[in-house]
Amino acid sequence: HTKAYPLPSKKQCVKEAIYVFEDISISKNAEEKVRYSEQKYRTTINSMRDGIHVVDDNLTILLANKALVDWNKRLGLTCQVVGKNLKKVYPFLGDLVEGEYKRVFESGRIMITEEQNKVKDRVFTTETRKIPVREGDRTIRVVTVIRDITQRKNAEKSLIKYAKSLSEANRKLEALNENKAQFISIASHELKTPITIIKGYADALDMEGLGELTAKQKKVAGKISKKTMHLAEMVDLMLDLSRIELGQFRLQKKTVNLSRLTQELFEDFRYRAQEKEIEFSKRIHKNIRKKIDDARIKQVYTNLLDNAFKYTPRGGKVKLSLTKKGDYAVFRVCDTGIGIPQEHFEEVFKPFSCVDGSRTRKQGGVGLGLAIVKQITELHGGQVFVKKRSKGTCFEVQLP
Ligand SMILES: Nc1ncnc2c1ncn2[C@@H]1O[C@H](COP(=O)(O)OP(=O)(O)OP(=O)(O)O)[C@@H](O)[C@H]1O
Ligand SMILES: [Mg+2]
Structure with a gap:
């Protein structure tokens, strides 16, 4: 920016002038900056x-x-x-x-x-x-x-509507489930009486209380007796499970010497170990006492031992231990049997589950044992785990 100031002279024409040069590039820049920033913010809010x-x-x-x-x-x-x-x-x-x-x-x-x-x-x-x-x-x-926010509000409204209908459906399902548990409970209860009578007759037949039998008849009577017992056990388990589900199951707790209970179980299963040529060992800490329903805990431990012997082939090993971990009593059964793939660890605790139908059906299981193990352990405030092993299976029950 240039300004020229003519210097007055005596004559008419100007001979000299003062030129002032001003560098305005800085203020030009500032103006541009303001314009740029204004444009930027206008573009922003307009977009x-x-x-x-x-x-x-x-x-x-x-x-x-x-x-x-x-x-x-x-x-x-x-x-x-x-x-x-x-x-x-x-x-x-x-x-x-x-x-x-x-x-x-x-x-x-x-x-x-x-x-x-x-x-x-x-x-x-x-x-x-x-x-x-x-x-x-x-x-x-x-x-x-x-x-x-009309769309968002509408979406919220439909979500609330869906949530309501979902909870309604859920309520109906729960009622249905309760009906189912009630049905199983009644059916199992009703089945118990005729099964007990059949078993009585079958046993009498088998023991030749109703007269002498031919060898073939005796074999069949024995089979009927054995299968009826299995049926009775199954019905009992179903009754227990449905009662637990309905909240009608009561534990009868008292202080029990778990070490002694475990030792007795060890003796009970020794015969089975011999029969199947399985090396059966134990490690039982002395005097572990807990307030529990002993008949039910015995049922838990028995189920785990039963599985270990059932799913371990001849010549294998089963190890039983009862130890303490903090305030918990830890019962563990480990075997060198057919094992459970890790992806089935959760599933085996569900009723009627079996890892691989063909291999376990052979053993005659229906898949209620571990379901009852889990329910009874949890009713006691405990937990049951299945552990990964390189060969076989390890189940652990922790009781508070
Ligand atoms: N020690 C084990 N080794 C290998 N597989 C096992 C073992 N314990 C349980 N399983 C698997 O878990 C499944 C469920 O066990 P669970 O005890 O519930 O049923 P079950 O033994 O088949 O029948 P039930 O105990 O009702 O007579 C079994 O069918 C079997 O496939
Ligand atoms: Mg079982």
């Missing part, structure tokens, strides 16, 4: 999907973004909003909104509201954020960001 306007303390709109103008257009409202009063542009807002702005100006705090609007038959929900712009301790402007 936003939320409607935005800025008002002063008289509620005169000083600025509005494109989304807001578009919105007004769609609703049939005026598009010339800048310079106008908010109440004129949105007459339907009423005094409530004026009061809200007043509060934001006075408090200097952000306010978020949700409103249902109806403009020319169109109903929509908006979320409005009124954000104060402060200068010192005064609010000089309020920036308002309006978001159409």
